[in-house]
Amino acid sequence: MKQLLNGTFQGTVRVPGDKSITHRALMLGALSEGTTQIYRPLISADTLRTFENMRQLGAEVTQEGDDFKVVSKGHDHLISPDAVLYTGNSGTTTRLITGLLAGLNNITASVEGDATIAKRPMDRVVIPLSEMGADISLKDGRYPPVNIHPAVLKPLEYDMPVASAQVKSAILFAGLFTDGETIVRETHQSRNHSEIMMGQFGADISVSGTTVKLQGGKKLSASDVTVPGDISSAAFLIVLALITKDADITIENVSLNETRSGIIDVVKACGGKLTITERDSKGEKFGDIRVQYTPDLKPFHISGDIIPRLIDEIPILTVLAVFADGESTVRGAEELRFKETDRITAVIAELTKFGVSFEEYEDGFKVKPGYKKVKQDELFKGYHDHRIIMMLIVMAAAANTNIEIDDQSAIDVSFPSFVSDLEGLRKDR
Ligand SMILES: O=C(O)C1=C[C@@H](OP(=O)(O)O)[C@@H](O)[C@H](O)C1
Numbered sequence: 417m418k419q420l421l422n423g424t425f426q427g428t429v430r431v432p433g434d435k436s437i438t439h440r441a442l443m444l445g446a447l448s449e450g451t452t453q454i455y456r457p458l459i460s461a462d463t464l465r466t467f468e469n470m471r472q473l474g475a476e477v478t479q480e481g482d483d484f485k486v487v488s489k490g491h492d493h494l495i496s497p498d499a500v501l502y503t504g505n506s507g508t509t510t511r512l513i514t515g516l517l518a519g520l521n522n523i524t525a526s527v528e529g530d531a532t533i534a535k536r537p538m539d540r541v542v543i544p545l546s547e548m549g550a551d552i553s554l555k556d557g558r559y560p561p562v563n564i565h566p567a568v569l570k571p572l573e574y575d576m577p578v579a580s581a582q583v584k585s586a587i588l589f590a591g592l593f594t595d596g597e598t599i600v601r602e603t604h605q606s607r608n609h610s611e612i613m614m615g616q617f618g619a620d621i622s623v624s625g626t627t628v629k630l631q632g633g634k635k636l637s638a639s640d641v642t643v644p645g646d647i648s649s650a651a652f653l654i655v656l657a658l659i660t661k662d663a664d665i666t667i668e669n670v671s672l673n674e675t676r677s678g679i680i681d682v683v684k685a686c687g688g689k690l691t692i693t694e695r696d697s698k699g700e701k702f703g704d705i706r707v708q709y710t711p712d713l714k715p716f717h718i719s720g721d722i723i724p725r726l727i728d729e730i731p732i733l734t735v736l737a738v739f740a741d742g743e744s745t746v747r748g749a750e751e752l753r754f755k756e757t758d759r760i761t762a763v764i765a766e767l768t769k770f771g772v773s774f775e776e777y778e779d780g781f782k783v784k785p786g787y788k789k790v791k792q793d794e795l796f797k798g799y800h801d802h803r804i805i806m807m808l809i810v811m812a813a814a815a816n817t818n819i820e821i822d823d824q825s826a827i828d829v830s831f832p833s834f835v836s837d838l839e840g841l842r843k844d845r
């Protein structure tokens with residue numbers, strides 16, 4: 417499909433709801449007794465998998481206009497599904513639901529996704545869950561399908577070998593109804609939406625630094641959730657605004673949760689013109705972000721603690737690096753190799769087609785600024801990875817060129833309105 421999204425981008429927009437928060441609200445709604453209203457959730461391919469999976473487990477889940485409603489009698493009324501729980505392209509659904517099902521003690525289920533999920537490691541959640549007593553088997557000991565059989569779990573004390581909110585959350589979901597205290601320690605803090613939301617639903621959970629403690633056995637009660645806009649989706653518009661002439665975009669009601677806002681720190685360090693107006697919030701922080709074209713962006717060097725705070729934004733931040741006035745580096749980001757595709761390989765392969773030069777490392781890369789004219793008839797690959805496809809569309813818009821991407825349908829995974837939102841912001845030159 418050809419891209420025709422070049423121009424000047426100006427105006428105010430609201431990006432779709434946060435994907436991580438939407439998945440968790442659907443799951444916690446299903447586990448809790450009562451009615452959970454989820455306002456402004458992300459309605460996308462990935463979150464609709466969790467929506468459908470919760471229905472298969474016996475919760476009453478409906479879409480009402482732009483909102484979701486979950487009605488449940490509580491965790492002990494959920495049932496074994498009579499068909500495979502299909503998780504599509506969603507790693508979050510696959511890993512979190514594995515923890516949730518293991519924790520229910522009485523469920524037999526099989527969890528399976530698309531071709532990208534078939535290659536994503538699940539042993540990272542199954543190892544700690546097995547330590548808790550779960551009876552789970554994987555293909556080749558590592559990959560989906562995930563087959564879960566009933567087993568009574570005990571609490572766990574676990575030092576996380578990788579910075580992964582999905583692993584942390586799977587353990588916490590499994591620990592919710594065990595008899596005792598589950599403790600998870602992280603080396604670098606990953607997103608904390610599960611901790612915040614479990615507290616709101618009545619779990620006995622506390623956080624001190626990078627240690628989470630969850631006392632199992634508390635009955636959860638339904639709670640309404642208002643989902644802020646997804647900063648990982650906003651990231652594409654933030655970078656687009658910084659690098660395209662005369663751009664001035666305001667993105668309203670975006671999550672500003674500090675475990676997710678690494679991109680804001682990077683943009684500020686690069687000297688990007690960005691203004692934040694925080695709004696009042698309990699629990700999850702959110703606000704408006706205004707971003708303006710910044711012709712003299714400085715390069716960035718990221719590694720360590722900041723990586724989990726911007727892990728999904730690294731592809732689009734690489735485009736920012738192309739427009740900076742020096743070499744940028746990304747290190748400590750080996751987790752990128754375990755996403756929908758190996759994102760280090762994919763970013764380098766596709767941006768190289770724009771003439772960008774890289775030095776690749778196992779855990780990241782060095783990128784030189786500048787790009788060249790794309791060869792005629794060059795075909796770009798999207799790898800069924802929404803973040804790679806949107807990165808390419810932004811790069812093409814900033815390079816004022818039209819490119820052809822083999823398949824861009826995966827945009828629906830996290831940002832179904834991406835192309836129409838860009839069209840809405842585009843003013844003819
Ligand atoms: O917990 C979550 O909602 C997510 C955690 C991250 O994955 P990891 O836990 O694998 O780092 C992130 O990349 C993913 O998009 C969503």
Ligand SMILES: C=C(OP(=O)(O)O)C(=O)O
Binds near residue numbers: 505
């Ligand atoms: C990696 C991502 O999601 P998931 O792990 O849920 O597939 C993402 O949204 O970039």
